[in-house]
Structure formats: structure tokens, C-alpha cells
Amino acid sequence: MAEIIQRDGTWAFDGSTVRITPGLHRSVPLFRQTYGEVSVPLEAVSGVVLEPERKRGRLRLRLREGADPLLQATGGRLPDAANPYRLAVEVDRTGVAEYVAEEIRRALLLDQVPKEPAKAYLLPGPPVPVSVRSSDGTVSFDGTRVRIDWADTSERVKRATGPRIIDLGDLVRVEWLPNSGHDDGFLRFVTRETVFSKLPPEKDPYALDLWGSVRRDLLTALVATAVTARLPHPSTRAAAGNQEAGAHGPRRAPAVPPAADHHDVLLRRLRELGELHRDGVLTDEEFARTKAVVLRGF
Numbered sequence: 001m002a003e004i005i006q007r008d009g010t011w012a013f014d015g016s017t018v019r020i021t022p023g024l025h026r027s028v029p030l031f032r033q034t035y036g037e038v039s040v041p042l043e044a045v046s047g048v049v050l051e052p053e054r055k056r057g058r059l060r061l062r063l064r065e066g067a068d069p070l071l072q073a074t075g076g077r078l079p080d081a082a083n084p085y086r087l088a089v090e091v092d093r094t095g096v097a098e099y100v101a102e103e104i105r106r107a108l109l110l111d112q113v114p115k116e117p118a119k120a121y122l123l124p125g126p127p128v129p130v131s132v133r134s135s136d137g138t139v140s141f142d143g144t145r146v147r148i149d150w151a152d153t154s155e156r157v158k159r160a161t162g163p164r165i166i167d168l169g170d171l172v173r174v175e176w177l178p179n180s181g182h183d184d185g186f187l188r189f190v191t192r193e194t195v196f197s198k199l200p201p202e203k204d205p206y207a208l209d210l211w212g213s214v215r216r217d218l219l220t221a222l223v224a225t226a227v228t229a230r231l232p233h234p235s236t237r238a239a240a241g242n243q244e245a246g247a248h249g250p251r252r253a254p255a256v257p258p259a260a261d262h263h264d265v266l267l268r269r270l271r272e273l274g275e276l277h278r279d280g281v282l283t284d285e286e287f288a289r290t291k292a293v294v295l296r297g298f
Helices: 030-035 069-074 091-111 156-161 220-228 234-248 259-278 284-297
Strands: 002-006 009-013 017-022 038-041 045-051 056-063 086-090 130-133 137-141 145-150 164-167 171-177 185-191 207-210
Touching: 002 086, 002 091, 009 091, 017 030, 030 220, 045 091, 056 091, 069 171, 069 220, 086 091, 130 220, 137 220, 156 259, 171 220, 185 220, 259 284
Parallel strands: none
Antiparallel strands: 002 009, 009 017, 017 038, 045 056, 056 086, 130 137, 137 145, 145 164, 171 185, 185 207
């Protein structure tokens, strides 16, 4: 057993699994503490490095592309401090950190773990049900459905539509961008019906606009990850595209819904806005502005 215990957390490697436990110190980001302990199978690891600094070092575990739904959902946009695969190492413990890293490297070599992208998720992601309250509302996922309950501070056009419930089978993908404190972030659920929509997050009833507490809004990545873990793996979509290319010659651009379907979606959106306007939920100015955004998006 190779193990290093730091204020930032603990890494323990038993030859087949790297068990990562976040520290309880107040310096440890809320996201890592909430995400909890992570057990990384050796087959999901592509490498490990110790990055030396003047006052402390950083032990960093690198995972194979496509192995982890968290990295897939966040797309490399997770702030470094919130990354569960990074451990801050005190300068007097760098020798221990290097020993742990060397043990992992030796096991990777002995087991001949491949470097190429994984064809399935090798980590499970957060358990469900999971629920997070953000600046724009509360988003929940029970394993089969996503539910968004809007906050009092959400745009009127969102609150007027009531809670948004999305079946997992209707989802195409999840898009996530963190709130940096300088620029707003968002969590968007892209469905077959909204795949062409270009509504801004603050107007999109399928998106949470993240503009409040950075540390609290970052927790929406938990929901993004839990949903991503239950959607088809990216390699599945790539394989389907390659099969189509083999059967029909050179690979073509992905098929898009027929123009008639696209037109129906636009009409349905405009009808909904018209009803909200007639009921007095949207003012003339809000109706005109939102309608213009919808038309530009389509």
C-alpha cells in the first residue's frame, strides 16, 4: 500500500485502485468535499505526475480520455482547485508523493494499461438522486428525469413556464460552463427539440444561468456529471458515425431533423410566448425582446 496523507486530502494506492479522499480542512473547495471519495481503477489512469513548486508541490492523476463522466461533463473547465485528481503536497512530503507516483507508474507498466481513449465510463460518477440549489433555481436528477424548479430571481419567462421536467431519453447532451465570478456560467440540457435553440441561458427554460455564489454554483457539475454518466458514451456515437461512413462511403455530416420538424419547434415556441404575453405574464417589451431572440436562434 502506497499512501500519502495531506491537509488537502489522502491518496492510497493498493496496486489496482487509487482511492482519493478529500481533506476536511476549510481550504479544501466545497465541490471536492461534496463530490466525496473517488475510487479510480488503474485501467482508467493514463499517468501521474508530481509538479514541484517553491513552497509546495502538486500530485496530479491523469485519466484516459472518456474514462470519467466528471471530466467529460466539465470538458476541462473545472477550476484546478476543485479537481479531485489533484493533491497539494507540502514541501517536506514530496519524497512520499514521488514514491506514490512511482508505484502507480510501475503498476501501469506491469499491467500494460492502454493509453487510447476508453470505450466506456470506468468511473460511476455521483450517486443519484442528486439535487443542487443554484442562483437560478434548484436542479435535481433521480436517474431517469431532470427537474428544474426556478428561483424567485429567475427571469419571468422561466418562472411562468413552471418547473421543467426532462426525461433522460429526450436528452442529447449536457453543456456546462462554470461561473467564474467575472463571467456567468450555465448548465444547459440539450434535447432533441432544443438542439438548434440559441437562447441565452437567462432566457432558456432548459438552462440554469449561473451568476451567484461561485462555490455554490460549481456544485451544478454534480448534476451534469450524474446525467452524463447515464447518457450514451461518446465512443458509441463515434462508432455509429463510422458504421454509417463504411456503409455509405465517405463520412457525412450528422443528420439533422427535417426542416418541417425544425419549423414546428419554432411555431411551438412562438405560441408559448404568445400565450404568456396574452396572459399578462410578459410585458410588451419582454415579449418583443424574447421573440426576437427565439427567431435569431432558429
